[in-house]
Amino acid sequence: MPQLMPTHSYAILSAGFRLVLLLILVVLLAYLLLSWTPIDPLNAYLGGNVFGISEPQKALLAQQLSLDQSVGQRLLHWLSGLARGDLGFSTLYQQPVSSVIATHLPLSLLLIGLSWVGSLVLGYLLGLLAGIYQDSWLDKAVQRFSWLMVCMPSFWLAMLFISLFSIALQLTPVCCAAPIGMTFSEQSVLSMLHHLLLPVATLTVVSMAPIVLHTREKVIDVLQSDYVQYSLAHGDSLLKVVRFHVIRNSLLPAIVLQFATFAELFGGSLIAETVFSFPGLGASMVKAGLASDTDLLMGCTLISALMVFSGNLIATVLSRYFIQEAGDA
Structure with missing residues (x-):
């Protein structure tokens, strides 16, 4: 020590x-x-x-x-x-910049946090299934969907979701984080989830493609490794191999990558908040830039830099831990 x-x-x-x-x-x-x-x-x-x-x-x-x-x-x-x-x-x-940030930052953190968890969970599950059933119709569909999401602008997907779910089907609100005349904290939990659904879905779908593709390649590498082939040769089922070998060796790299791509998720939140009129820190940054509000834009920029740095730092620490664990094994 x-x-x-x-x-x-x-x-x-x-x-x-x-x-x-x-x-x-x-x-x-x-x-x-x-x-x-x-x-x-x-x-x-x-x-x-x-x-x-x-x-x-x-x-x-x-x-x-x-x-x-x-x-x-x-x-x-x-x-x-x-x-x-x-x-x-x-x-x-x-009003003071600190008051503006204190009001809008929690909403952004909630939106980014839910999108971060959603893209990690869905991206990992899709990558896991694609890797296990390599070269199947499911694998090909997941890969094509992922590459499509990589090329798709987040603002276009947001407007597509609004046109489909809010206007055509009238299932979700068109904009905002709460009903007109109410603040976010004054509404019920169901109303909060109702207003968060489309922004979170947009960021989740757009940002999960790297997790899907990376997890797929990692799962294939693990399944083709010598110790997995040895385990299968001795009668272990595929489910047991996935539980004790594949998930163990592919989940942590997916989490590391998710932290490393936090900057892209934060950048996507700026566009999503603007399209959905979501009163978070990203929308405040856009408004501050258009209004040349220097103090507010500088304060938001500092907070953004701290958040992105924290994500990269966590990814670095986890990657070093992963390398050390692999070396010890």
């Missing part, structure tokens, strides 16, 4: 250093991109009232919003507030 402590300490320090470096690069790049956007922050803030105020009033408003400063000065001002735990003020929502 004493010999392992320096290795663990080095890994923690390395992860912390990479996180700090990532956040610095994300902040600098995001702020530079915002400074180059063709959207005028002042006109976006005024909206349709841009011609209703005088030039002196515009100058005073620009001073209040710190738009009269250079990009470097605004960045230093935002970083100084960040060091004090202040993410700034959202001109779009007219």
Whole structure:
């Protein structure tokens, strides 16, 4: 145990250093991109009232919003507030950025979490069946479906689901996370599931293709291995082999891959929330970008970077554990 402590300490320090470096690069790049956007922050803030105020009033408003400063000065001002735990003020929502994130982030986490579990479970089961029944009609159907999902844009699938289930069949709501006039927490559990069904289904179907294809290849490799062939030769049933060998050697790699592809799932949630008018963090990021709400967009960007980094870190830790277990075996 004493010999392992320096290795663990080095890994923690390395992860912390990479996180700090990532956040610095994300902040600098995001702020530079915002400074180059063709959207005028002042006109976006005024909206349709841009011609209703005088030039002196515009100058005073620009001073209040710190738009009269250079990009470097605004960045230093935002970083100084960040060091004090202040993410700034959202001109779009007219409230602190921390309050906006606290309101919308839980909805995004719920949507992403359900989609993450759904794509892992369904993707693994389909990949497992395709690998077991290799070259069968089921295997070919699963592969074609997976490759189709890889090529399909999430926004197109979302609009297809809305057209089919919400408009044609009238089985699900067209949009939003709750009935009109209610917040998400005020509705019943069944109503929550009803409004979450289409967004979760969209993200689940779009993001499970890598799990299906990876699990299929892993299952085939395990079934063709020497120890599985030896087990089958000694009379073990296929069900027993799948339970004690295939699932054991294919489930953990699928979980690792699912964490590693968390960035793609998060990116898909931005589009799904926008199409379904789901009031999560992704929809807030899109609105902040269109309204040139710098503070809100920077706060959402930081949270997004932390979430993606956490997913990649978990995948790295699990992959190292998997390699170590394989080496010990």
